[in-house]
Amino acid sequence: MSIAALAILVPILGAVVQSAIGAKLPQTIAWITTNTTAAATAVLCAILVHKSGHGLLVTWFGGWHPRSGGVAFGIDMAVDHFGSGMALLAASLVTAALFYSHRYIDAVSPHYHSLMLLFLAGMVGFCLTGDLFNLFVLFELLSVAAYAMTAYHVEEEGPLQGAINFAITNTLGGFMVLTGIGLLYGRTGALNMAQIGETLAGKAPDGLVVVAFVLIVCGFLVKAAAVPFHLWLADAHAVAPVPLCVLFSGVMVQIGLYAIARVYWTVFSGMPELHAHALVQILMGIGGITALFGAVMCWLQRHLKRLLAFSTISHTGLFLMGIGLLEGHGLAAAGLFIVCHGLVKGGLFMGAGIVGKRVGTVDTGDAFGKGREIWPTGILFAIGALLLASVPPFGPFAGKALIEEAGQHGGFWWAPYACLVASALTAGAILRATGQIFLGWGQAPQEEDEQERGQEEQGSEEEPESDSLFETTPWMMWAPAWFLVLLGAAIPLIGGWHQWFERAANRMTDRATYAGHVLHGAPLTFPPPHISGPHTSSYVFAIFSVLGAVAVALVGMYLKPGKVLDQIADGMHAIHSGHVGDYVVYLVAGIAIIGGLTGLAVT
Amino acid sequence: MNHVPYLASAWLMLIGLYGIATSRNLIHMVLCLTVVQSSTYLLLLGVGYRLHATAPIYQGIVPGHRAVDPVVQALTLTDIVVEATVVALMLALAVVAHKRFGSLDPQKLRPLRG
Amino acid sequence: MSPRARQISCVVVLLGFGAFLVWGVLGLQDFGHWTGLYGRRVLKVASSERQVTNVVSAVNFDYRMFDTLIEELILFTSVMGVMLVLRHQRGEDPEPEHAAGDSEGFEDTTDGVRVLGVILIGVTLLLGLYIVVHGHLTPGGGFQGGVILGAAVLLVFLAGEFVTVRHLHPVETMETIEAVGAAGFAGLGLGGLIASSAAFHNFIWTGTSGMLISGGTIPLSNLAVGCAVFGAILILASELLEQALIVRR
Secondary structure, three states: OOHHHHHHHHHHHHHHHHHHHHHHOOHHHHHHHHHHHHHHHHHHHHHHHHHHHHOOEEEEHHHOOOEOOOEOOOOEEEEOHHHHHHHHHHHHHHHHHHHHHHHHOOOOOHHHHHHHHHHHHHHHHHHHEOEHHHHHHHHHHHHHHHHHHHOOOOOOHHHHHHHHHHHHHHHHHHHHHHHHHHHHHHHHOOOEHHHHHHHHOOOOOOHHHHHHHHHHHHHHHHHHOOOOOOHHHHHHHHHOOHHHHHHHHHHHHHHHHHHHHHHHHHHHOOOHHHHOHHHHHHHHHHHHHHHHHHHHHHHOOOEHHHHHHHHHHHHHHHHHHHHHOOOHHHHHHHHHHHHHHHHHHHHHHHHHHHHHHHHOOOEOOOOOOHHHHHHHHHHHHHHHHHHHOOOOOOHHHHHHHHHHHHHHHOOOOOHHHHHHHHHHHHHHHHHHHHHHHHHOOOOOOOOOOHHHHOOHHHOOOOOOOOOOOOOOOOHHHHHHHHHHHHHHHHHHHOOOHHHHHHHHHHHHOOHHHHHHHHHHOOOOOOOOOOOOOOOHHHHHHHHHHHHHHHHHHHHHHHOOOOHHHHHHHHHHHHHOOOOHHHHHHHHHHHHHHHHHHHHHHHO | OOOHHHHHHHHHHHHHHHHHHOOOOHHHHHHHHHHHHHHHHHHHHHHOOEOOOEOOEOOOOOOOOOEOOHHHHHHHHHHHHHHHHHHHHHHHHHHHHHHHHOOOOOOOOOOOOO | OOHHHHHHHHHHHHHHHHHHHHHHHOOOOOOOEOOOHHHHHHHHHHHHHHOOOEHHHHHHHHHOHHHHHHHHHHHHHHHHHHHHHOHHHHHHOOOOOOOOOOOOOOOOOOHHHHHHHHHHHHHHHHHHHHHHHOOOOOOOOHHHHHHHHHHHHHHHHHHOOHHHHHOOOOHHHHHHHHHHHHHHHHHHHHHHHHHHOOOOOOOOOOEOOOOOOEOOHHHHHHHHHHHHHHHHHHHHHHHHHHHHHHHHO
16 A cells, blocks of 8 residues: 555545545534544654655556656656655644644635645645656646635635735746647657656756756746745735635645755756756855845734734745755755754744734734733744743744755855845744734834834734634634644654754755666665755854844834835835836846846856 | 747737736636636646547557657546636636625725734 | 837737737648547557547546646635635625515516426436536537536526525635545546556556447546536635626615
8 A cells, every 4th residue: 555645645634535525524523534534644644654664665557657768658756854854844734734723723624624635635646656757746736726725715805915925926826837848758759757767867967958947946936935036925915814824834835845955956967067056156146135035024024914924934944954965964954954944934923813812912012012912922922922032942943053064065155144144033923923913012003104114014904714703712713723843843852863853854955876776676775865954053053043133123113214214125125026027027037037047157 | 939839828928917917807806817727737738748649548549659748637627627626716706896895906905004 | 008009019920920820830740630649549549458449538638637636626726716816806795685586686587487497407407417417428428518517407597596596605615525426536646656656657457449448547537627627617606696796785
C-alpha cells in the first residue's frame, strides 16, 4: 500500500464525501468528520516523514515504472524528508485551522469543509510529486481552492476585490510556470523532473533554458510573494477569514519557495553555469529587497492582519536568502525557519482573530486600548513577536542564525544585517500593535487624511466576521493559537533537529542520486552532512534584534514621524494601490528585470 | 519561418497581459486572461507537432504510422479544463461585483489600498 | 497609477518581457520536427499495451491518470467556489413563486427557437453520449462529451423557459450527478490501489483494441468524467441563469 498515494486520496475522498452529504449532516458532525480527515492526513504525512528516513520513497502511479533508457512513463511521487516535512506542516496547520474555525465562522457553508480538504490535498500532493506538469496541476488545485475561500465573505466589497487580485496575479504566475514547462518539454521531451534533470545535465544553458528557469522561478515567486510579485498577499490576507490567513501565511506562501528549491535542485542543478555566483547574487538580492521592503511596509500598517501579512512577505525574503545561496546549509536553515515561522505566524493570526471577535475590529486605531480584557491574547502576541525577533534559543532564532551564517560563508557580509533590520522592524511592529491594543500605551494612531488613504487601509470598514462579539474567548480558539506558538518555539529544543534538517537538505541537493534512484532504481548513497551549530556571532545579532524590536515598538508608540518619512510612506502606500492592473504591470516588470539580469549573469 | 507558431504564442501572451493591465471592465479582463491561456496552449501544441503526420488515433491506420505527440495533446486537454474552471470562478466574482456594487470597473472597486 | 501612466508603463514593460520571451522561444527546435523521447515511446507501445486506438486517451486516463483526477477535482473545486460566491445572492431574495409558464423578465421564446431546440436537443444528447462512450476509440472522451451533454441541457433552458424548466432541475440533483462522477473517478483510482497496490492501476481486463469493450478502466473513467463534467456545467449554467432572473426582478 503506498502511503504517499493514500496521503493524497484521503483528503480527496473526504472532500467529495463532504460535498455530497455535508449539507444534510448537522454542522458539528460535518466539522468532526472534516477535522478527522485532516488529522488522518497529518498522521499519514508523519508516517511518510519517518519512512523517508532512508532517503527517498518513490511511488509510480498506475505501476508505470520507467522504461529502459531512463524514460519515465507515468507520474511519480518522490518523497524525501523535505517534501514530507512540508506536507506534514500543511496538514497540521489545516487541522489546527479547521479546529479553530468551528467557533470562528458563524454560518459555515457546507462547501467550506470540502474546499479546505481540497486545499489540503493540493498542498500535500504538491510537496510530494516528482513530475513537473503534475506540479503545475496541483498548484492550480490549491490556488483555485484558495481563491474561492478568500471570497468567503463575498457580500462585502473588500473580499471580492481581494479575491480578484489574488486570482488574477496567481493565475498569471501559473501561466508563467506552464510556459516554462512547455519550453523545457520542447527541449528535453520529458515531464518527469528527474528525467529533465538528467537530460539537461552537463550541458551549457542557452537562451531557452535561462528563460524557462526564470519563468518557472518567477511564477513560483508570485505564489511566494516576493517583491515585486507580493502585492496580492496583503489584499488577500486583509479580507480572507482568519483560518485561511493562518494557512496562507503559514504554509501556502512557503510552498512556492519549496517549489523553487525543488525545481532548481532536481532539474537545473546539473548545469554548472547555472550555478554561477552571479545567479546566487540575483536570488540573494531579491531576498534582501523583499525582506527590507516587507519590513518597512509592515511597520506602516494599522490593520493587524495586513501587518502580519507584510511580516510574512518580509520573512519570505529571509527564506529566499537561505534558498538563494543554492547550497545545502542555506537550504537546511530555510527549512527550519519555514517550519518555526509557519507555526508561530499561524498562532499570531489566530490571536488576531480572537481580537476581532472580542473587540470587534482588527484596526489598531479603532481597537486602541480595548484589549485589556483579553490580556492573555496580548501575552500570546508579545511572545510571538519576540520569537519572530529571534529570541535565542527558540524556534525562529535557530533558523535565522543558520541563514545568517550560511550567507556570510557565501560571501554576503550584509546578510546578517539585513536579517537584523528586517526582524527588528517586523517584530517591533507587532509589539507596537500589542502595546496599542492591549495596553493602550502611546498615542492612538492618527485619523489619517481621509481622502488620501480612504478608510479602507485602516480596516475600520471591515465588518467583523460575525455580528455579535464574544463574551469570552472559546477554548477552541485560544488553545490552538497557544499550541502553535509554543510548538514553533520548541522545535529546536527537540534533540537532533539540526542533523535532521541538514540531512534533509543534503538529500534534496543531490541531483544525481535522486535521478538515479527515480529512473533506474539505483541504490541510494548520500554523503554524510557536515554539521555546525550556531556561532556566537549569531547570538549577538539575535540579542540586538530583540532589543531593536523593543526599541522600534517604543518609537512607534510614542514618536510621530517627520514630514519626509510621511512622504516616503505615502509613496510606498501608493504602490499598493489595490488595482489589479498595476499589479500586473509590476509582475511583468519584475520578470523582465530578473530575466534580463539572469541572462546577463549566465551567458 | 520555422518558429512562427512559437512567436505567435509569445505575441498572444503579450497582448493578453496588456489587456489585463489596462482593462476597465472585469469581464474584459477575464477574457484577456483566456487570451493568455491560449498562448500556452499554442506553445504546447506547437512543440509537439510533426509535419506530414496524422493525429495519434490509430482507428483504421496501422499503429506505428507517423503521428504527432500525444502527450502534449493530453497536457493541453488537461490545461484547457483547468483554466476554463478558473475563468468560471472569476466570472462568478464579476457577476457579484456587478450585482452588489453596481460596477464592473476595477478602478471603482478599490477599498483595499496601502 | 493613473490610467495613462499604466498604459505607458505597461507597453514599456511588455517590450522588455517580449524580448525576453522571444529569446527563449527561438531556442526551440524548428516547428514540425518534434523528437521527444517520452511521446515517441508512448506512441510505440500505447496501442498494444492498453488496447485502445486513441492514444491521447491512453495518456490521459492511464499513464497520467493522476493528472486527470486532479484536473477533475479542480473542476469540482471551482464549481463549489461558484456556488459559494453566489450563495448570498440566492439566499437574499426569497424563492419566487412562479407558476409554470410564467416567464416574468424573459421574453417569450419564439416558435422558431422552440422547434430548432427540440430538434437539436435529441441530436446533441446523442452526440454527447457517443463521444463520451467512444472516447477510447476515436477523438473525444469524457471531458469533450460532457461539455456537449451540458450544451444539450442549455438548449433546453434556451428553447423552453428557464423558469419552468428550473423546477425540473433542482440543484441537489445536479450536485449529486457531479459528486457521483467525481467520486466514481476517485474510486477507480482507489480501486487500482487496492487491486494491485499501485494507485490508478488499470486493473480491468483490457480486451482487444478497436472494440467498444477495451482499454480496461479507460472507458469507465470516460463515463465518470463525462458524468462529472455534465453535472458541473449544469450547476454553472443554472447558477448564472438564476442571477439573471434575480437581476431582472
